[in-house]
Amino acid sequence: MTTTRREFSLFRTGFALAGFALIAACATAPDTVAPKVSNGWVKDEVSDSYVFGFPLVLMDVSREAATGSAPGQAAPNTLRHAQSLPPVGASSPPEPNLDTLASSGWLDVSNEPVIVALPDSHGRYLDARALDMWTNVVWSTAAAPGNERVAGQKAQTIAFVPAGWKGTLPARAKRVDVSTRYVWFVARIQTRGGGDIAAVRRLQRGLRVAPLSAWGEGGARGDEPGGATQSGVPVASGTPAAQVAALDANAFFNRLASALEDNPAAPDDAHALKILGDIGVQPGEQAQLPGGAKDKAIVAAGLADGRARVATPPSNLLAGNGWLWVGDDAGNYGPDYALRAYAAYTSPGLPTSRDEVRASVSQDGDGHALNGANRYTIHFAAKQLPPARAFWSITAYTPDGALDADAPVRVAFGDRSGARRNRDGSLDVQVSAARPRGAANWVPVPHGDFRLVLRMYAPKAQATDGSWQPPVVERR
Structure with a gap:
C-alpha cells in the first residue's frame, strides 16, 4: 500500500501540538483582552520555540565543533577534505555517505565576501551546496539552468556576500547574498572507492576558498595561506545532535539567543521571535526563562515536548510503502518550522530536492x-x-x-x-x-x-x- 502525505503545516498535530495561530491568541492578545492568569501557556511556547530554534542551535554547535585548532578541526574559511570512505569505528555524522567524498568548511562572511571556486570535474559527478545557519540552502550546483550534473561540473566561482555589502568581486564570480554570519559549504565528488579515490583527491586539490582580501590573481589555492585545507576524520566528544540533546532549557535558549545575534531570523519569523520574547529570550542577551518553582517544571515539560516533536516525522513528508522522505520543500522551508527541525535532526545538511x-x-x-x-x-x-x-x-x-x-x-x-x-x-x-x-x-x-x-x-x-x-x- 502506498500513500503520499503533502499537507502543509507550521506545527504538526499530535503530542497535543499547538499551532502558532493558536499560540498567537495567547501570546499577543490586545489590551482589551484580559491578561493571562495562568502559566499554562509557557509549556506550549517553550515547545514551539524549541522547534523553531533547534536548527540554528544545531548548526552553531556543529560549527563550533568543526572550527578551531584542535585535532580534527579547521579554521573558518578553509576546507576539510575527506580522503577515504568511513573506516570501521570512525567518528562520523549520522548516515555517513558511501557514494562520495566530501569537502566541507564553515565560511565567515561577517567582514567581507568569501570566494569559493570549483574545478572542472571532467565528467565525474560533483555537487556542491551552501547552507545558511537556519539550514536553508542558499546556493547549490543544481540551481544552474539546465544543469543535470550527470556529465560532471564545469569550473565556476561563487562569492558568498554579507547582506548589504557593496564592492567589486572577481570576474565571472556568481554573487550569493547571505543573511547569516556563517555559511556551511559542502562539495561532494562521486567515488567507487579503492584506487578510484586518488582521482577524487586530485579534484579536491582544485577546490579553492578564501576571503576576498586574500583572493589574489588566479584565486587562493587550498594549500596557500587564506585557503588552507585539512584532511582526516573530525574527532568530537559526541555528535552535535547529542550535544544539543544534552542541553537543559537555560543552556539551549542561551545558545539560541547568542546565535541569533549574528544569524538573524528571516523577516517572516517575526511572530516566532515574539514568542521567544514572551518566554524571556532576546537575541544577544542572557535568557530569562520563567523562574518560579512551578514554572521550572513547566519549562522542562515544554523542552521535553519540543524534543519529541523535532524527532517525530511531520505530516507533510512524502510517504510510501513504509519509506519517508522530504519532498520539494527540502532546503527551502519558509515558515514550516516542524519540517525544518525534523530535516535538521535526521539529515543534517540536507540538500534541495534538485x-x-x-x-x-x-x-x-x-x-x-x-x-x-x-x-x-x-x-x-x-x-x-x-x-x-x-x-x-x-x-x-x-x-x-x-x-x-x-x-x-x-x-x-x-x-x-x-x-x-x-x-x-x-x-x-x-x-x-x-x-x-x-x-x-x-x-x-x-x-x-x-x-x-x-x-x-x-x-x-x-x-x-x-x-x-x-x-x-x-x-x-
Whole structure:
C-alpha cells in the first residue's frame, strides 16, 4: 500500500501540538483582552520555540565543533577534505555517505565576501551546496539552468556576500547574498572507492576558498595561506545532535539567543521571535526563562515536548510503502518550522530536492522493525527503478544512523555497483546480514535492528512530486 502525505503545516498535530495561530491568541492578545492568569501557556511556547530554534542551535554547535585548532578541526574559511570512505569505528555524522567524498568548511562572511571556486570535474559527478545557519540552502550546483550534473561540473566561482555589502568581486564570480554570519559549504565528488579515490583527491586539490582580501590573481589555492585545507576524520566528544540533546532549557535558549545575534531570523519569523520574547529570550542577551518553582517544571515539560516533536516525522513528508522522505520543500522551508527541525535532526545538511532525495525505511511490509536476523527483498519493477538522472544507492545503518562496525564489507549497493536486472528488466535487491548464495544485488545490514536509506542523486521530478514511491521491503 502506498500513500503520499503533502499537507502543509507550521506545527504538526499530535503530542497535543499547538499551532502558532493558536499560540498567537495567547501570546499577543490586545489590551482589551484580559491578561493571562495562568502559566499554562509557557509549556506550549517553550515547545514551539524549541522547534523553531533547534536548527540554528544545531548548526552553531556543529560549527563550533568543526572550527578551531584542535585535532580534527579547521579554521573558518578553509576546507576539510575527506580522503577515504568511513573506516570501521570512525567518528562520523549520522548516515555517513558511501557514494562520495566530501569537502566541507564553515565560511565567515561577517567582514567581507568569501570566494569559493570549483574545478572542472571532467565528467565525474560533483555537487556542491551552501547552507545558511537556519539550514536553508542558499546556493547549490543544481540551481544552474539546465544543469543535470550527470556529465560532471564545469569550473565556476561563487562569492558568498554579507547582506548589504557593496564592492567589486572577481570576474565571472556568481554573487550569493547571505543573511547569516556563517555559511556551511559542502562539495561532494562521486567515488567507487579503492584506487578510484586518488582521482577524487586530485579534484579536491582544485577546490579553492578564501576571503576576498586574500583572493589574489588566479584565486587562493587550498594549500596557500587564506585557503588552507585539512584532511582526516573530525574527532568530537559526541555528535552535535547529542550535544544539543544534552542541553537543559537555560543552556539551549542561551545558545539560541547568542546565535541569533549574528544569524538573524528571516523577516517572516517575526511572530516566532515574539514568542521567544514572551518566554524571556532576546537575541544577544542572557535568557530569562520563567523562574518560579512551578514554572521550572513547566519549562522542562515544554523542552521535553519540543524534543519529541523535532524527532517525530511531520505530516507533510512524502510517504510510501513504509519509506519517508522530504519532498520539494527540502532546503527551502519558509515558515514550516516542524519540517525544518525534523530535516535538521535526521539529515543534517540536507540538500534541495534538485540535488538529492533521501528516502528512509525502518520497517517491512507488515510493519515490523527491520532486523538482520531476517532476510528481505526489494523488488523494483522494470519501469519503476529509482528516478535519478545521475545515480542511486541503498545503504544500511543502525537505528542511530551509524555504519555497522562488525560488517565484513561497508558498501552501498546501487546502479553503479554492477546491479543485475531480471529478464523482464525488473531488479531484485537482497537485504541481509550474510550474503545470500549467488546473489549479485546485495545490501549488507547489521545483525540487529537497522534502517535503509535510498539516495537518488540529481533526482527526477517523480521522486518529489508523489508519483513514485520506493517498493515495499518484503521479508522472505
